[in-house]
Amino acid sequence: MQLVLVDRKGKRILVDWNERDPKPIHTNKGTIKPEDVSIGKLARTHKGYEFLILEPALCDIIQGLPCGAKPIFEYHSAMFGALLGLGKGKTILEAGTGSAGATLMFANMVYPGKVYSFEKEKRFYDVAVKNVERSGFDNVFLFNEDVLNAKAILSEKGVDGVDAIFLDLQDPEDKVDGLVDLLKPGGFFGVYTPVFDSIAPVWRKFEKNDIVGIRTVALTLQEVLVKKYARYKQEFFGFPGFFIWGRKFGGD
Numbered sequence: 214m215q216l217v218l219v220d221r222k223g224k225r226i227l228v229d230w231n232e233r234d235p236k237p238i239h240t241n242k243g244t245i246k247p248e249d250v251s252i253g254k255l256a257r258t259h260k261g262y263e264f265l266i267l268e269p270a271l272c273d274i275i276q277g278l279p280c281g282a283k284p285i286f287e288y289h290s291a292m293f294g295a296l297l298g299l300g301k302g303k304t305i306l307e308a309g310t311g312s313a314g315a316t317l318m319f320a321n322m323v324y325p326g327k328v329y330s331f332e333k334e335k336r337f338y339d340v341a342v343k344n345v346e347r348s349g350f351d352n353v354f355l356f357n358e359d360v361l362n363a364k365a366i367l368s369e370k371g372v373d374g375v376d377a378i379f380l381d382l383q384d385p386e387d388k389v390d391g392l393v394d395l396l397k398p399g400g401f402f403g404v405y406t407p408v409f410d411s412i413a414p415v416w417r418k419f420e421k422n423d424i425v426g427i428r429t430v431a432l433t434l435q436e437v438l439v440k441k442y443a444r445y446k447q448e449f450f451g452f453p454g455f456f457i458w459g460r461k462f463g464g465d
Contacts, residue, residue: 227273230250313348320350333359423464428457
């Protein structure tokens with residue numbers, strides 16, 4: 214299992230913890246003895262620093278992911294999931310997985326529904342597999358494949374349609390034609406891109422494939438700091454970019 218150590222400034226350290234074979238926890242502020250580790254309790258290091266020991270929230274897990282590719286953090290992926298209509302029992306197709314930040318958020322939102330995630334790059338896929346395994350989610354299925362192979366792969370698993378599709382990859386407009394048939398009528402198709410010039414090509418492909426109600430938002434969250442007075446941080450909160458989404462029209 215994983216634990217999160219929270220110090221008095223709110224900084225977090227995510228650690229692996231084996232209850233059957235407990236070991237000392239080493240931090241840059243000293244070592245915590247295994248007998249002092251108890252969930253919901255304070256523990257002191259040998260240097261006298263205090264940590265609150267907790268089971269990690271999903272935001273702790275996502276923020277602490279080892280990264281292969283830049284992760285999508287929870288403050289963006291939760292919004293994506295809401296705009297894609299995700300909820301209990303839904304099924305979503307995702308590509309590319311990257312470090313699995315959005316993957317884990319989607320898994321939490323649809324549980325016990327399924328997340329089928331495709332990552333073509335082997336080095337990113339290997340990181341994502343480890344991140345998903347550590348998270349404990351059992352409703353995520355990862356594939357080291359081009360997402361255009363998804364229809365055949367999901368058909369073999371008895372999946373003939375999904376409730377939502379989410380893309381975070383290069384040239385996403387090139388994938389829309391080959392995936393839209395997997396989307397159930399009324400299902401949502403969403404694309405994240407950091408590139409402004411990708412918006413129009415994706416939008417046109419959506420229109421061509423009877424995706425309606427298309428909208429785009431810019432991800433320009435800014436954090437506010439309070440010291441002597443409140444002020445905006447200069448840089449954006451997370452990674453800026455754009456989210457384009459719409460809903461599949463029509464039926465059988």
